[in-house]
Every structure is written in structure tokens, then in C-alpha cells.
Amino acid sequence: MADGLAKTLAGVLGFGLCKTALGVAYLTAMGSVFSNVGFISELSFMTPMLVASLATASLIVLGARRGRLSPGSLKQYPAVLALSLGFLFGGANLLPGLPEDALALVCGLLCGFSSTVLNIVWLDVLSAERDVAAPTIQIIGALIVQCVLIPLAVGVDRFWAFGAPIVAVCLSALLLAYKKRGMVFPARNILAPADSPKRRDLALAYLCVFVLVGVVGILHTAVLGSQSEHLVGDVNMWVPLAVATLVTLLMAIVALRRPHPTSVYRVCLPLLLVVLSLLPFFGDALGGLVGLIVIVCYDVCGMVFLLYIVDCSRRLDLSAYLLAGAYLGGSALSLLAGLGIGSVLRALSVDYGLSLLTLLAFAAIYPLAGVFMFGLRKIQRRSTTDADESARSGVDVREDASKCEGKHEANAFTQGSAEEIQSELRVIDDILESGVEVIAGENGLTRREREILGYLARGRSARYIAEDLVISENTVWAHVKRIYAKTGVHTKQELMSSVEQAALRKRQQ
Structure with missing residues (x-):
């Protein structure tokens, strides 16, 4: 529990520091300018930055598609080094003999490469979190950290504007390394x-x-x-x-x-x-x-x-x-x-x-x-x-149900076999239950949400669910809204259709 909280806080602060350093790099052209027109600091800096970002992202996508980059394998340290060098070149003027356009080109290339790699590494780590809510908490927290720190870094003196981002990105790298320790990265589809x-x-x-x-x-x-x-x-x-x-x-x-x-x-x-x-x-x-x-x-x-x-x-x-x-x-x-x-x-x-x-x-x-x-x-x-x-x-599933119901009637009137009726009813229930399990697993539903999904898939009302589970109707509706949000549907009919489709897919496997 304590370790989980510590790693969540590490994610908030680490990603926030990373976004802060990248934001300062973007707005100040690596600490070389202190005036901008909206997002534009220097066109001679932005153009190579965007070209480097496009090239880096393309290589990462290509590597992932070809299986050369498995989840969690992309390293952050080359990007941390590149961003730090960019701030030293642009803000500390370590290359005094270099023409301004050439310096802007170098800083832009370093910024584009580092910002792309660092963002992708962090998003990969956040997507591997076990808890469904943890990534959102960490991203929102990081955005708040960025919102607080960027004006402090940009609005002070020149040394602070290039020195603080270097410290920030280095701390971010340490926090990310701590967060990745012991983390299991699930295999993902590449299509x-x-x-x-x-x-x-x-x-x-x-x-x-x-x-x-x-x-x-x-x-x-x-x-x-x-x-x-x-x-x-x-x-x-x-x-x-x-x-x-x-x-x-x-x-x-x-x-x-x-x-x-x-x-x-x-x-x-x-x-x-x-x-x-x-x-x-x-x-x-x-x-x-x-x-x-x-x-x-x-x-x-x-x-x-x-x-x-x-x-x-x-x-x-x-x-x-x-x-x-x-x-x-x-x-x-x-x-x-x-x-x-x-x-x-x-x-x-x-x-x-x-x-x-x-x-x-x-x-x-x-x-x-x-x-x-x-x-x-x-x-x-x-x-x-x-x-x-x-x-x-979903009619296919319903047809199975109607066939069973037809058999139920025949059995009831001709043979009166209660055991066979119950057996076939269990078949119908198992079909729906398999769909419920698939939907719950795909969308990260909690135990209570999965339980309520089972009722909804069978067409039960909120009042019925509340009475059967001995909870308030308002609580049921709160869970229903969460289920809708997680599964991406808007009505009970859509949800029932999704469950039926999932059940059909599982039966066809």
C-alpha cells in the first residue's frame, strides 16, 4: 500500500517535472530567448525541432511494429542527456563561436528528439499501471505540477531558465527509474x-x-x-x-x-x-x-x-x-x-x-x-x-434463448421435465455470463461494477438491482454511470448488445 502510494507520487512529480522541462525548452528555445509569440519562440528553432520529433516518432513506431521495441524497453537516458545539452548550448552559450541559425538548428534537433522520447517513455509506463485510476491521477497531477512550475522557471533570470529545467529532467529520470522498478509491462498488440x-x-x-x-x-x-x-x-x-x-x-x-x-x-x-x-x-x-x-x-x-x-x-x-x-x-x-x-x-x-x-x-x-x-x-x-x-x-444469442424457451414449453407440456428446463436455462445464463466476464476484463471493471453489469445484461432495472443487493438506488445509478463511462456506451440497450457480442466472440473462439 505504502509502496503503491509512493510510486503514484513519483509518477505525479516525475511526469510533472518532465513536462515542465519540456515546456520551458519549447517556450524559450532551450533557454536562448525570453520572448515569444504564443507558441512560437524562434522559427529557426521550431522547424528542426518538429522535423526531429517527426523522425524520432516514426522510428519508434517502426521499431514497435517490427518487434524491436517491446513495452518498457525504450530508454530515457539519451533523451535526458540531449535535453540537458540543449539547455547548456542554448542557455549557457557553451558554443559561442557558432552562428545563431546553426545554434538554433542544433538546439531544435536536440529538443525534438528528447521531447518525443521522454513523452513516449512516460506514457508507456503509465499505460502499464495495474490500477485503472492510477494513470489519470498521475497525469492530472503532473499537469498541475507543470502549471505551477513553468511560470517560475520562465519568469526568473537567465541562469534559472536553463539551470532549473536540467535539474527537473534529471530528477524526473530518477523518479521514473524508481517507478519502473519491479513493474511488469504486459505485451500489447502492434496492429x-x-x-x-x-x-x-x-x-x-x-x-x-x-x-x-x-x-x-x-x-x-x-x-x-x-x-x-x-x-x-x-x-x-x-x-x-x-x-x-x-x-x-x-x-x-x-x-x-x-x-x-x-x-x-x-x-x-x-x-x-x-x-x-x-x-x-x-x-x-x-x-x-x-x-x-x-x-x-x-x-x-x-x-x-x-x-x-x-x-x-x-x-x-x-x-x-x-x-x-x-x-x-x-x-x-x-x-x-x-x-x-x-x-x-x-x-x-x-x-x-x-x-x-x-x-x-x-x-x-x-x-x-x-x-x-x-x-x-x-x-x-x-x-x-x-x-x-x-x-x-445480438439476435443470435436471443435465438439460442428462444430455442431453449421453445424447448422449455415443449418439455413442460409434453414431458414436464423440470430438470431439463433448468439445465437449458443455465446454458442461457452461462452465455450471458461469459459476455459479462469479457466486458468486465476488457474495461477494468471493479468487482461491484462487474456484479451490476451481470444484472444489466439480463435487463434488470436499477430498482430491482438495489433491492436484490440491498443497496440504495442512487448507489446503483452511480455504478451504472461508471460502467457506461468505462465501456464507452450510452444506453442499457448498447450495453446489452456489447455483452451479447462479447459472448458470441467467446463462443466462436
Whole structure:
């Protein structure tokens, strides 16, 4: 018990220190600058950083797919060394004879490599936790630690800005080594789930976050050096970080440890569409509000996606290397594309006298609207169709039951064999029970939740369950909500269909 608590605290502090060091590296270009325009510190630093991140993530995904990287085998120490060297080169100016662009290139490459490896290593460790709630607690706690420490590191003197992150990442490495001691890493699948709805769910989550990252890149790069730079330049980066951390915390509580990115997109995308559509008309009047809203949405989606990666790794039994590598590599590619498009828009505005805000609004609105209208809506319709198909597929189990019931009637009226009736009823119950066991195991249900799932699979009401288990109806509903959240369903019919499908799969094995 004490060891478990100590390792949970090690996860909170260790991941928090790691995120703090990486955040400072990102915002200060490895301690070399102290002014930024939103997320942009130096383009000459960010471009090689994103290229290095994309290359590193691709290599990790490739290694996992080929079986060369098993869970828990990726080492953090090269990344810790790279990040420390980057801060020494950028902040302490250990390479005084190197031109600024060359120094930015070196620091960017070191930052991209180290941030990708460290994030993936931590997410892999968190996904291997035995307790279902532990990863969420540690991620939320780490985000709070990051929110508190980043302004302290960035807002002080130059020595503190490059010295503190080095200390932070070294302490984080020690805490991670302690946390991994004795940890068992389960083998994970290296292929996408065979179930079509689950594949579509993954594709939608990744598509939305990539589009949002690209739009953020377009906005930031397009306004650099223009009279509209204040849209993101006036934003104090700690404010959206604090707001996003609070929102993510509330979502984790409300969603019972499993906030889904799609629920964030359904709020963020319409909000962004409204704000961006006002840019051509009220851009200057809106001021930093535009940048604040965009950055908050970006931060929230990024934070929730950390929870989503760990949840998918556990729930779908997928390699965290694949999930985290795809997220970090895809985000780097999307941000690179956004930076390129933003630079083109800025050049068009200067060369042809076009309104930068109008160009920016169109370039950002179309991809967001496309994902919102044709992505979220279409997937939602397909999910509804899949639910109907699941219900129909459950007919096979019900047919078995009806056949048994038909036999029951025949036996009752012709032979009156009570023993045979009871035997066949037990067959029906065993079919449902096997589905309940599968669903409970796949989704990490507690003993009480698994017990209540058995009642729900048989169509029992909350009142019946409360009376049979001698607990309050409110307690039953609380457990039911947790079961819905963990299994990703919204109605009892969907839950019953899921149990029936699981039972069929087990019978076919």
C-alpha cells in the first residue's frame, strides 16, 4: 500500500517535472530567448525541432511494429542527456563561436528528439499501471505540477531558465527509474483493432487533433511580424495553460477518469469556427481573445489526448509506442504544415495587398468545418448504425434463448421435465455470463461494477438491482454511470448488445 502510494507520487512529480522541462525548452528555445509569440519562440528553432520529433516518432513506431521495441524497453537516458545539452548550448552559450541559425538548428534537433522520447517513455509506463485510476491521477497531477512550475522557471533570470529545467529532467529520470522498478509491462498488440467502430474512433480522435494543431500553426505563423501579431503575442501563456489544466481536471472528474477527445472537439471546434469567422470584421477589436481561445482549445485537446492514449493502450490492448508515436509524429507533421501555410499566407498578404485576417480566417475555417461537419457527424451516424447492427447481431444469442424457451414449453407440456428446463436455462445464463466476464476484463471493471453489469445484461432495472443487493438506488445509478463511462456506451440497450457480442466472440473462439 505504502509502496503503491509512493510510486503514484513519483509518477505525479516525475511526469510533472518532465513536462515542465519540456515546456520551458519549447517556450524559450532551450533557454536562448525570453520572448515569444504564443507558441512560437524562434522559427529557426521550431522547424528542426518538429522535423526531429517527426523522425524520432516514426522510428519508434517502426521499431514497435517490427518487434524491436517491446513495452518498457525504450530508454530515457539519451533523451535526458540531449535535453540537458540543449539547455547548456542554448542557455549557457557553451558554443559561442557558432552562428545563431546553426545554434538554433542544433538546439531544435536536440529538443525534438528528447521531447518525443521522454513523452513516449512516460506514457508507456503509465499505460502499464495495474490500477485503472492510477494513470489519470498521475497525469492530472503532473499537469498541475507543470502549471505551477513553468511560470517560475520562465519568469526568473537567465541562469534559472536553463539551470532549473536540467535539474527537473534529471530528477524526473530518477523518479521514473524508481517507478519502473519491479513493474511488469504486459505485451500489447502492434496492429490496429479489428473492430471497425474502434478503428473509426481512433481515426476520428487523431484526425481532429491533427487538424487543430495545423490551424494553430497557421494562426501563429501568419501573424508573425504583421500588425496583427498581437492576436497571439498579447497572450500570457500561463493563462491558457492554467485554464486548460482546470478544464481537463473537471473533465476527468465528470467523465469518470476517461474523458474522450471527441467530447472536447464538439465544444472546441464550433467555438473556434465562431471566433475565426469574426476575424475579418473584428480582428483588431478582439485582440488577444482570439489567441487565448485558440491556445486554450489546443492545450485542452493535447492534455485530454494524453489520457486518451493511456486509456486506449489499456482498453484496446494496443502498444503505447504506436499510439503515442503516431500522436507526436502526426502533430509535428501537422504543425509543420501549418507553419508552412501560415508563411505562404503572410507572403500573399504582403505581395498582393490582401487582407491577412481574411486569408487566415478562410485557411483555418475550412479544415475545421470539414472535420466538424463530415468527420464528427458522419462518425456519429456510423456509430448509431453500428449500435443498431450490434443489436441485430445480438439476435443470435436471443435465438439460442428462444430455442431453449421453445424447448422449455415443449418439455413442460409434453414431458414436464423440470430438470431439463433448468439445465437449458443455465446454458442461457452461462452465455450471458461469459459476455459479462469479457466486458468486465476488457474495461477494468471493479468487482461491484462487474456484479451490476451481470444484472444489466439480463435487463434488470436499477430498482430491482438495489433491492436484490440491498443497496440504495442512487448507489446503483452511480455504478451504472461508471460502467457506461468505462465501456464507452450510452444506453442499457448498447450495453446489452456489447455483452451479447462479447459472448458470441467467446463462443466462436
